[in-house]
Every structure is written in C-alpha cells, then in structure tokens.
Amino acid sequence: MDFSLNETQQLIQDSAKDYVSSACSRDVLLKIDRNSGEIMARQWKQMSEMGWTGMAIPEAYGGSGNSLTDVAVLFEELGVGPVPGPLFTSAVLCARIILEAGSEAQKKALLPGVAEGKRVFALAMTEARYGWAPENVHMKAKKEGADYVLSGTKLFVEDAEHATDLLVVAGIDGEKGLSLFHVDAKAQGVAIRPLKGFMVGMGEIVLDKVKVAAASVIGGAGKAAAPLDRAMLASVPVLCAYKVGGCKRVYEMSLAYAGERKQFNTVIGRFPRVQDHLIYAVNALDSARWTTYEALWKLDNGMDAAASVHVAKSVASEGYMKATDMAHEVHAGMGVLREYGLTLHTKMSRSLFHTLGAPSLHRKRLESALELMPA
Amino acid sequence: MDFAIEETEEQKKFRAEVRAFLEKNMPGGMEHHVDPVDQPREQYELRRELGRRLGKKGWLYPNFPKEYGGSDMSADNVMVLSEELAAVGSALPPYYDSGARMGAPTILVWGTEEHKKRFLPMMFRGDIRTWQLLSEPGAGSDLAGIKTTAIRDGDHYVVNGQKMWVGSAHGADYAWTILVTDPKGERHKNLSWFMIPMNLPGITVQPMDVLATGGEGGAGGGCKNAVFFDNVRVPAENLVGGENNGWKVATTHLEVEHGGTGRLNDRRVIYEFIDFCKETHDGHRIADDPDARAQIAELYIEAEITRLWALRNHWLSHAHKPRSYEGPQYSLRRKLSSLDIAERMLRIAGPYALTTDKRWAPLNAAIEYFQRDAITSLHPGATTDIQKVIMARRMGTGGREREQAGKLK
Known part of the structure; x- marks a missing residue:
C-alpha cells in the first residue's frame, strides 16, 4: 500500500x-x-x-x-x-x-x-442526438467502390478547431457495427466551426461527401466499438485527474480568499457557514482524487478497472462542478469577475461535465460492471 | 501508487500463517449476532479467549512495539491479519475494547515508562478489557466542560461524578477516562487522564437502553452504560500524562477516535446488500428494477469513497506521513455516508430493510440493524458538527495557522 x-x-x-x-x-x-x-x-x-x-x-x-x-x-x-x-x-x-x-x-x-x-487528432464521435454511447452514433458512411463517403454533422467535438486529423466514428450503410475513419482535417468537404458560449474548445464538424480510402479505416471496418470502449476506459481517469487539479485549485483559491476577506470585522473563513462551503470543496477534491487514482492503479496493473473508472468519472465530473459552485459561494461577487480567474474553472467544469460520458451514463455502466442487469 | 497490500512472498507466507493460526485457535462455538445486544455472556467470553490467544502472539494490537506486547507489525501485515479475522467473522480486536484502542496510543505518547510497562502489556495480551469514559450528562461535544472530579488526597485521587454512553455489555476491567483535577482551574488546564480499575469500591455501572450500540471494531458493543463514581479512591500513580495536562493528552486520544487511523474491512454489510439485490429471493430479484439499480449504483459510489478514505488514513498513520484534516474528514464522511446508504437501502428494499423477522429479513436482519446503527453512529466520537469544526481548524480556515493532527507514535 x-x-x-x-x-x-x-x-x-x-x-x-x-x-x-x-x-x-x-x-x-x-x-x-x-x-x-x-x-x-x-x-x-x-x-x-x-x-x-x-x-x-x-x-x-x-x-x-x-x-x-x-x-x-x-x-x-x-x-x-x-x-x-x-x-x-x-x-x-x-x-x-x-x-x-x-x-x-x-x-x-x-x-x-x-x-x-x-x-493533432480530434475525436469526432458525438452528434446532434448527443451522447457517448455507441447507440448515439447515427452517421453512416456510404461505400463507393473500395472507398467510403462520409456526410453529416458531428457536434460538440472537443478541440476540433486545432485538429490536423480527425477520427470520425460512424457506421457503414447496410453493415453492422461502428468504424473509425481517419480524415484529414483539411480534406475537401470538411468544415470545422468553433462553438461559442459557456464552453471550452468545442466545435461543430460538417462533413459533406468526404472521401475516405479503405486504408484509412482504423482497424477493421465495423469493428471499432470494442477498441473504442477500451480506449475510453483507459483515458477517462486521465481526464478525471485534470478535474482533480481543478478541484484542488478552486479549493485553494477559496481557502486563501476566506483567510483575507473581512466582513463584520472578521475574516469570513471564521464563519461556520463559509467553512461549510470549504469543507464541501475539499471533500469533492478528495473524493475525486482517490477514486481516480485507484482506477488508474487498476488499469496500470491490468486489473478489471471498469467499475472504478465509472465511479471516478461520475465522482470527478460532479465534484469539479460542485467545487466551483462552493468557490463561488465563498467568493461572492469577486468570483464572477472574469479577470479574477475563477470563472475559467467554472466554465471548464461545465464544459467537461459530459466529455466521454456524463455521470448518468457512467452510473448506468456501473450497473453493468456490478452485474446488476437482468439476465 | 499502490492501493493493495503488496503480497510479497513474505506476506503470502504471513497470510498462510494467520490462516493456520486461526484454524487452530478460533474458539469453537462462536456465533455471530447481527445485533450485539443478543450476544450472551459466553459468546463474549469466547471473543476474549480469542483475544488472549492473539495477544500471546503479539497479534491483538500488532502495530504496537514488541517490548510492550505488540509486534511492530507493518501496515500491510496488519491489513492481512484484519482481513483474515474478518473472513472468519471476527475483527481486530475481536471485542469492544475502546479504552485500549484509544488509550494505548495515548499512553504510548504521553505515559511514563512505568505506565507503559504497567498498562500496555496487559492490554496487548488481552488480559484486560478497557472502556473509554469521556462524555457526561452535561458534556458531550464540549468535552472540556466535564464535571466529574478527581481530587488529590494523599497517595490517592478521590473520584466523584457520572460518565455516559460508556462501553458495552459484560463489563470491563479498566476505565480509561478524563477527569477534572482542578475544579477551580482555568478551562483546558484543569483536566487529567486516568487508568482506573473497575473493581474499586464505589463504581456502579448502569445499562442504558439505546436504539443501537454503534459499537466500534466490528465486534459490536451490546449496550451503552452510565458509570457512577462515588468517592472512588484511585492510586495517584494511575494518572497518565501529567496532572492538569489532560487537554494536550486528549489530542492523541481524539485523533484515533476521530478516524485518524481509518478503518479497514468496515461495513461489509453494504457489499453484502448489493450481492443480495442481485440474487433471486421469493421469485423477486431487486436489481431487475431500473430504479433500484440506479440507487444501488449511487450507494456503491458512496461506499467506495468512504472505503478509499479509510485506506488513505490507514496508510497515512501507519506510514507515519503528516496528517491534517484527514481524520475528521473520514469520520464525517463515514457517519453521513452510512446514513445516506442506510436510507438508500430502505428505498431499494422497502420494508424488508426494516424487519427482523426470521422468515423475511434479508441477510439475517443485518439491514434492519444497519438502519438503526447508521443513526446511532452519527454521534459517538464527536457529532458531525464537531467533526466539521475540527476539519475547519485543520484546514486553516480564516487565515489561522493550521491546527496539527494529534500526535501518534
């Protein structure tokens, strides 16, 4: 240990x-x-x-x-x-x-x-009927001779605007299973548009009759679901660790601010109601931290990590969002001043909440990992 | 990082050794009672016998120094030992022994060499059972506000007053307690700790009827008691840690009590409940219901965080790492998440969670007991509100210097 x-x-x-x-x-x-x-x-x-x-x-x-x-x-x-x-x-x-x-x-x-x-690769998987489960992928490639043609829209794609290469997840018309199409981000028919709002680095990708050679299908056609699942399982806790860092930062910012800010002639960190917010934030941090690192340890040691990964993603996504909420409670008006910097985390915590699956999806997957599903 | 006990060859050998030992030394006829209140005296005696057999090998309080009857055992091996005991339905220690569990680390830090030689070996050998006596009718969260006095009279202190929420069934040999040694003294500078033989004249133990015992150590308590002291003459050499120095001494005691060391193999009933939901009983499989599945997933997440924090605290204390807010943080979570989990179990299993009926109660009514225990456990070893107060001090809120965790050896 x-x-x-x-x-x-x-x-x-x-x-x-x-x-x-x-x-x-x-x-x-x-x-x-x-x-x-x-x-x-x-x-x-x-x-x-x-x-x-x-x-x-x-x-x-x-x-x-x-x-x-x-x-x-x-x-x-x-x-x-x-x-x-x-x-x-x-x-x-x-x-x-x-x-x-x-x-x-x-x-x-x-x-x-x-x-x-x-x-620089981006994963073009999610679509208008948003979600990270394989059944949320509706795009179908058409076969044209030995090649494929992709048309349709990928939505809320992370870091699309920086990508030189895309991995497009889609089915193939008339065939079963999902495939991974490697597409040059500058290829003819690819239009990438960053999306604005209370989000970070998400984009829309419109594919209009984009040609993909058979050699650019990553792995076998129709066989992407299982490796995609394995890759996501391994990557999720790394993303969770990023959220752990976010929780740590907003907790430390809040602790420092509550030690300086005075109201009623008292630093506000002396008020139990304010302390409750700080306690909530540090609990969110440590919940996210240890569920995340246990999942990583299991993955690194070749153990069955599915349940731990789903726990970690659920806990870290909820925890980062809640920790920023608590930071705003502590900071009051100062926290929403953009130049103060807290809102960078607030925005990030929202933006990453669904990435690679919302907590609700991971709790559903956890049900399977715990063998709760009916026979 | 490593979240498992490293099963080195040596540890595998140790596990085998523990198994062989338990096979030979588990007293016959040990029964498990879901509600410790049902445990008869002879069952308690069997647990004491197991304690003595463990104690003889230095395995009852194995992480303590060899010279006093422990084994200087590594954190990993302590975990092996406690896992193997849990696997045969017991725990480390196998009976309620709060006075040793929290008193021994305190005596180790604050006692004289003479105290250590006198008190520790008999605790570690399992010769005595010790209760801690802290709360009083007028002093719960405000421990420094206790009123029971110990007034010096020649070679003795004379003790008068009442302690509450004490111990378990079947009595104890020693009381580990904090008393007022200077009734006119300044708050926090008027207290001292004592090890008091329970057979001294003037001590009366009166059982209290409580919802559940909320006992520690996995062995359960059976009941709680009020303990009355009426002119009890205690030898002066039984005062530990210096006269009127008791508040400082208390930091070590409370560090252990507040979860600083974590608890392993805790609340297995939660995982047993999940298994129960996956099985078919009376033609009904609880997990077939999607709402129940969703609740089970939430319950599992709650339990996992608590388990991981216990493991973290165990590592921090046994690897002698610096600690701050982790003890009360874990204790707070264990209390609140137990209540949360108990209530989820009620939502999931319905009235099955509430019955002790032999025909219908799941898991021998362990769920029913957990319903009561989760409520009772909110308060022992400091309320959730007090845990938050301690946490905030240790986090250093309000620009204060961060309070240090209590000293452990």
Whole structure:
C-alpha cells in the first residue's frame, strides 16, 4: 500500500507545476480564453518539446511509454491552470484509440506524428442526438467502390478547431457495427466551426461527401466499438485527474480568499457557514482524487478497472462542478469577475461535465460492471 | 501508487500463517449476532479467549512495539491479519475494547515508562478489557466542560461524578477516562487522564437502553452504560500524562477516535446488500428494477469513497506521513455516508430493510440493524458538527495557522 507518488511521478509533477506557474499565468490563460488560437501559438511547441505529447504512447511508436498514472499526474497539474488545449484529446484519447484499434502499419504511420505534436487528432464521435454511447452514433458512411463517403454533422467535438486529423466514428450503410475513419482535417468537404458560449474548445464538424480510402479505416471496418470502449476506459481517469487539479485549485483559491476577506470585522473563513462551503470543496477534491487514482492503479496493473473508472468519472465530473459552485459561494461577487480567474474553472467544469460520458451514463455502466442487469 | 497490500512472498507466507493460526485457535462455538445486544455472556467470553490467544502472539494490537506486547507489525501485515479475522467473522480486536484502542496510543505518547510497562502489556495480551469514559450528562461535544472530579488526597485521587454512553455489555476491567483535577482551574488546564480499575469500591455501572450500540471494531458493543463514581479512591500513580495536562493528552486520544487511523474491512454489510439485490429471493430479484439499480449504483459510489478514505488514513498513520484534516474528514464522511446508504437501502428494499423477522429479513436482519446503527453512529466520537469544526481548524480556515493532527507514535 502506498498513496504517494514515485520518483518519476514527482519529477513529472515538478516540471508540470513549473510550467503551469511560469508559462500559464492567469493573464495568459485569460488571453487564451478570449482567443483560443493562442493555445497552439503559445503552448503547443513547448508541450511537445517537453515530451508531453508522447507520454501516453509506447516507445515503439515514438513516445516514452509512461504509465497512465504518470500521465494523470501531468494532467492533474494542467487542470490546476486550467490549461486548455488538445493535449488530452490528441495525445491521450486518440492515441489510445489508434493503439487499441489500429493495424501495426497504421500505428507506425500515425502515432510518431502524434508523439511529436505534429499531428493533432480530434475525436469526432458525438452528434446532434448527443451522447457517448455507441447507440448515439447515427452517421453512416456510404461505400463507393473500395472507398467510403462520409456526410453529416458531428457536434460538440472537443478541440476540433486545432485538429490536423480527425477520427470520425460512424457506421457503414447496410453493415453492422461502428468504424473509425481517419480524415484529414483539411480534406475537401470538411468544415470545422468553433462553438461559442459557456464552453471550452468545442466545435461543430460538417462533413459533406468526404472521401475516405479503405486504408484509412482504423482497424477493421465495423469493428471499432470494442477498441473504442477500451480506449475510453483507459483515458477517462486521465481526464478525471485534470478535474482533480481543478478541484484542488478552486479549493485553494477559496481557502486563501476566506483567510483575507473581512466582513463584520472578521475574516469570513471564521464563519461556520463559509467553512461549510470549504469543507464541501475539499471533500469533492478528495473524493475525486482517490477514486481516480485507484482506477488508474487498476488499469496500470491490468486489473478489471471498469467499475472504478465509472465511479471516478461520475465522482470527478460532479465534484469539479460542485467545487466551483462552493468557490463561488465563498467568493461572492469577486468570483464572477472574469479577470479574477475563477470563472475559467467554472466554465471548464461545465464544459467537461459530459466529455466521454456524463455521470448518468457512467452510473448506468456501473450497473453493468456490478452485474446488476437482468439476465 | 499502490492501493493493495503488496503480497510479497513474505506476506503470502504471513497470510498462510494467520490462516493456520486461526484454524487452530478460533474458539469453537462462536456465533455471530447481527445485533450485539443478543450476544450472551459466553459468546463474549469466547471473543476474549480469542483475544488472549492473539495477544500471546503479539497479534491483538500488532502495530504496537514488541517490548510492550505488540509486534511492530507493518501496515500491510496488519491489513492481512484484519482481513483474515474478518473472513472468519471476527475483527481486530475481536471485542469492544475502546479504552485500549484509544488509550494505548495515548499512553504510548504521553505515559511514563512505568505506565507503559504497567498498562500496555496487559492490554496487548488481552488480559484486560478497557472502556473509554469521556462524555457526561452535561458534556458531550464540549468535552472540556466535564464535571466529574478527581481530587488529590494523599497517595490517592478521590473520584466523584457520572460518565455516559460508556462501553458495552459484560463489563470491563479498566476505565480509561478524563477527569477534572482542578475544579477551580482555568478551562483546558484543569483536566487529567486516568487508568482506573473497575473493581474499586464505589463504581456502579448502569445499562442504558439505546436504539443501537454503534459499537466500534466490528465486534459490536451490546449496550451503552452510565458509570457512577462515588468517592472512588484511585492510586495517584494511575494518572497518565501529567496532572492538569489532560487537554494536550486528549489530542492523541481524539485523533484515533476521530478516524485518524481509518478503518479497514468496515461495513461489509453494504457489499453484502448489493450481492443480495442481485440474487433471486421469493421469485423477486431487486436489481431487475431500473430504479433500484440506479440507487444501488449511487450507494456503491458512496461506499467506495468512504472505503478509499479509510485506506488513505490507514496508510497515512501507519506510514507515519503528516496528517491534517484527514481524520475528521473520514469520520464525517463515514457517519453521513452510512446514513445516506442506510436510507438508500430502505428505498431499494422497502420494508424488508426494516424487519427482523426470521422468515423475511434479508441477510439475517443485518439491514434492519444497519438502519438503526447508521443513526446511532452519527454521534459517538464527536457529532458531525464537531467533526466539521475540527476539519475547519485543520484546514486553516480564516487565515489561522493550521491546527496539527494529534500526535501518534
């Protein structure tokens, strides 16, 4: 039993902390928030040079083959920012999908580019009838000779605007199962439009008769569901670790503010009602933290992690949102002043709430993992 | 990170050793009573016998120093031992022993060498059973407001007053208690701790009829008592940790009581209940109902967080890591999540959760007992409100210096 980080993880944590505090000051993050293009201009090269784009990729494909827990330690610190951008989607989620689904040739062709940060993948799965279950995917590719043609809309796609490459999840007309289509983001018929609002980095992708060669179907046609599921199961806790970092930051901001702000001649942190909010926030943090890291430990050790992953996603999504709520209770008006920085987390907690499945979906999956479903 | 006991070869050997030991040494005829109130005296005696057999090997309080009758056992091996005891329906310690569980770590930190030699071995060998006596009719959350006095008279202290919510059924050999040694002294500077033999003249134990015992240690308590002291003469050398220094000493005691060390293999009934819902009983499988499934998933999540925090605290204390708010945080969660889980069980199982009827009660009425126990457990070892107060101090809210967790060795 050991709840501490090992030496490698401490090094990762230190360099990530350094990076977030030096290169991602509040002003920088606010700038990125106003203009999302800045993330690629300012951060991406550095992140790639530090090897972060290759951490989740095995050495055989140009990465450093770190454990998921190692990767999660990095993402926890990025979540403290919160540092936005396609690192998770491209270098963890999509890399993992290619690893799980792709042929040896496809892995060799695609993953080194991802590891170097030259290719930036986005996962185009969700649609207008939004949801992360396979049955929510309605798009169908049409077969045309040896090739496929994709038409339709993918909605609320994370980091679509930064993508050089897309993994489009769709069925095939007249055939069973889901397939993964590798599409160049600049291909003819692809239109990517960032979506505005109380959300971070989501986009709409319209595909209009986009041609995909049979060789660009990742893995076998119609066989994507199982590897996709495995890849998501492995990636979810890394995303959860990002939320753990977010919880940590908003708790610490609130604790500090409650120690300075005076009302009725008293620092407000002395008031039990205010303390209740802080206690709620630290409980959300520790609930998310330990469910997340246990899931990662199980995955890294080849154990059955399904139930733990579903618990972690449910707890971390709810926890990050609630922790920001509590931070707003403590900060009152100051908290909604954009320049103060708390709202970066508030927005992130909402935006990531559904990513890779809302808590309700993961609780449903948990029911299956616990073998509760009728025979 | 590692969330499991590392089953090294040595530990596998240890597990086998524990199993062989228990096979040989589990007293015959041990029965499990869901409600400890039903446990007869002879069943209690069997548990004491098991305690003595464990104690002889240094396994009753295994993480304590060898020189006093413990085994200096690693956290991982303690977990193996407690798992194996749980697997045969027992616990570590196998009976309610609050005075040793919380008194021993306190004596280890604050007692003189003479105290340690006198009190610890008899606790660790299982020769005595000890209750803690803290609350009084007028002092619950406000522990420093106790009124029971111990007034110095020559080589003795004379004790007068009343303690409440004490112990369990079948009596105890020693009382580990906090008393007022300077009735005119300043608050927090007027208290002292004592180890008092329960057979001294003037001590009366009167059982109280409570909803459930909320006992600790998985062995249950059976009942709670009021304990009256009427001119009880206690030898002065039984005062531990210095006269009027009791509030400082209390920090160690309360750290253990407030969950600082975590509890392993706790509340297995929750996981047994989930299994029960998956089985078909009287042609009815509870988990077939989608609403029930949703509730079970929520209940499982609640239980998992609590289990993980217990594991974390166990690791923090046994690996001697710095701690701040984690003890009261876990205790608060264990209390509130137990109540939440109990109420979910009621929603899921309906009146089945409330009956003790042999024909109809699920899991031998363990669910019915859990309904009562979850309510009763809200208060022992500090109310949820007090846990929040301690948590806030340890978090350092309001710009205060963060209060440190109580000292543990």
